[in-house]
Amino acid sequence: MKRRLFIQKGALSGSFLALGGTELFALQNTVNPMPKHHFNLNYAPHLGMFKNSAGNDPIAQINFMADQGFTAFEDNEMRNREVSEQNRIAEVMRSRNMQMGVFVAHKIYWTTPNLTSGNQNLRDEFLSDIKASISVAKRVNAKFMTVVPGYIDMTQNINYQTAHVIETLKQASALLEPEGLVMVLEPLNFYNHPGLFLKESGQAYQICKAVDSPSCKILFDIYHQQIQEGNLIPNIDACWDEIAYFQMGDNPGRKEPTTGEINYKNIFRHIHKKGFNGILGMEHGNSISGIAGEQAVIDAYVACDNFI
Template identity: 80%
Template sequence: MKRRNFIQKGALSGSFLALSGPNLFAMQLNGTSNHQFNLNYAPHLGMFKNLAGDDPIDQLNFMADQGFTAFEDNTMRERSVALQKQMADVMQKRGLQMGVFVAHKIYWTEPNLTSGKEDKRDEFLADIKASIEVAKRVNAKWVTVVPGYVDMTQDINYQTAHVVESLKQAAALLEPHGITMVLEPLNFYNHPGLFLKESPQAYQICKAVNSPSCKILFDVYHQQIQEGNLIPNIDATWDEIAYFQMGDNPGRKEPTTGEINYKNIFKHIYEKGFTGVLGMEHGNSMPGAAGERAVIAAYVSCDDFL
């Protein structure tokens, strides 16, 4: 057996052993663990499609059945209004808190907010206005913002000033509704050329915007690649962090499949009193229903820190 498969199966078996009698039997049959998590981990659609089926409503119910208390959906604003309302109704009934969705068009290969161009800023602000309506519809408190690509024709300080001005105007739109845009630094390896890469940079921008509606999305996967030193950087930026996302490295799969000690990360976040959402923004390390059970088992295992 390959070492990777051995480790994955060993971690999965260990997590199952932590479950007892009826719960273990139910989980083996249909993926149900009824686990009470210490933090608000948020799966996304498609993560459990083999166990729950393709229907988004069935998937939401399945997540709640596992004990998950939150849900995130990057593409929520692209879904029909009818489906948004239906999903919101199920989330409310099942006790699932809505996490982030992406609030605007992200520019991956050309400058937008960094450029300072009025048409790009106007487009961004129009997307923010539209996303406010989506957020109200699905009871979302946070929306993801990525400032986009660098502008190689301008000094980085001018670019920062342009981004800050756009975010100030967006924050003014969001504040009356109690919605927070969370800025997500993305690593250089997966997303080369983007403006926002590091947590200290995001911290500086949030301080400059100076609004409760502009905070940091600290994605542990991205920041492990970009800067490492995870717990000290979480502490240093703590007062501006409003949301976390997960993914192990290498591979961007569930915790226990890479080098990050997620049990310690979760314990640290818990002990600091975080009550928000931790998005499970990663793939499954193994295919099919077995891979989906492995994801659940990984979170059960890493959540066992008390």
């Protein structure tokens, strides 16, 4: 029996040795395929973006992203997923050496004031959500979580509202700092989200400076800021030291780069030249449906990433 096993092992070894370099490389890559593309920045797709190509299973979708060369992944709904699914997602990201991007840290109030109001019960609710999100972040190895301060309070002067928001964010930062986690404040444009308190990059910059914490930074969404204020590269430079995360979408339409008016190749070149090594979330839809549309998204990022 031992002799037979020895002969079988020897034959197997011989068959590997008989393979040429190309054949052996191909065999190795059936287990751990080399990515199709090597991007200069850490672009992060989201679940559903490649469902036609990869199927409905989140794990298959993340593997597809990694196979294409994407090195990060984001999921706004991560906080609401079952713990078992969070663990599965965390495991595949570890195995594929992918970073976890943002998830939404709390309940967002789209039409009624919360953080702007100064109401203690609403502040406590927000801080409770932050505590719960810390557990999620640890589970999925995430560093960043999105915070939207919510709706403007028409009954209060804007300066009092700003003070209420800053105080709440200071208390949240005290929870996040010991864990090495970062909430990123996302200004949203007036057209898609009328009535929200936080709209402009300069406003977010002012708040982050007032909170004065490494756990309170800016999520600069290029799509939102193109609509809200334009002047993208100068505004990125103006609040650079408080930006921790980017998101993208072309305008009009909020689809992949190259479908609208934003020169993403120049913006990506500028961000790369400044030394940014963080995550850029692909928070947009696909301009074309089906597998063809998903390939168009990949092609757009390959084209815009060709800036060196």
